[in-house]
Amino acid sequence: MSGPVLVIELAQPVPGISIQRLRDLLVRSSSHFEEKRVGEYDLNIHAESLGIADTGGLDGRRPVMVSLMGPGVGDEDIFEAEHADEVDQEPLIGFTPTHAVDVIAFCNRPVDHLVTALLTAAVIDVIGGIANAELLEDQVPIVAGLPGIVATMTDPATMTDPWPAAYGSAQFLRAWARQPGFRLLK
Numbered sequence: 001m002s003g004p005v006l007v008i009e010l011a012q013p014v015p016g017i018s019i020q021r022l023r024d025l026l027v028r029s030s031s032h033f034e035e036k037r038v039g040e041y042d043l044n045i046h047a048e049s050l051g052i053a054d055t056g057g058l059d060g061r062r063p064v065m066v067s068l069m070g071p072g073v074g075d076e077d078i079f080e081a082e083h084a085d086e087v088d089q090e091p092l093i094g095f096t097p098t099h100a101v102d103v104i105a106f107c108n109r110p111v112d113h114l115v116t117a118l119l120t121a122a123v124i125d126v127i128g129g130i131a132n133a134e135l136l137e138d139q140v141p142i143v144a145g146l147p148g149i150v151a152t153m154t155d156p157a158t159m160t161d162p163w164p165a166a167y168g169s170a171q172f173l174r175a176w177a178r179q180p181g182f183r184l185l186k
Helices: 016-029 076-083 110-127 137-144 172-178
Strands: 005-010 028-036 040-046 061-069 100-103 128-132 147-152 167-168
Touching: 016 028, 016 040, 016 110, 016 137, 028 128, 061 110, 100 110, 100 147, 110 128, 128 137, 128 172, 137 147, 137 172
Parallel strands: none
Antiparallel strands: 005 100, 005 128, 028 040, 040 061, 061 100, 128 167, 147 167
């Protein structure tokens, strides 16, 4: 996978009705939609459906995967592996994640970073959760003052990943995506 990735941390399993609303959102927003299993979708998202007018001269259809994971829905091993090295997230975000959603772009152009952030925000609007975004060092001061930020991991002594991270709401992702030169860490 060559593009940016965002993770949505969830405090509990996603109810079936919310998974259906997520599926409906993705179908409406896509030119191609394939359901691999309940909660895992390959799609070509229309950048315009997320409010992105400038696609940098590229086709506005961007390949993305959205994958709900955790006990009872699939990819339990991936969920466990992704969270094995995490610090205790409860003091940071108010809960210990039981499930997660990965939003993964398959391309790495500036428009793909915007699509990933804004699609993740739209998914949060439907199912809830908190976005976990790895940051470049120079992004730390940019995101620190944005609305919707829940917590940051910027102290090298307490970080488990080699990069700082920010946890935030859909509002945070939308505010960050409006910043000049916006880019996600892969």
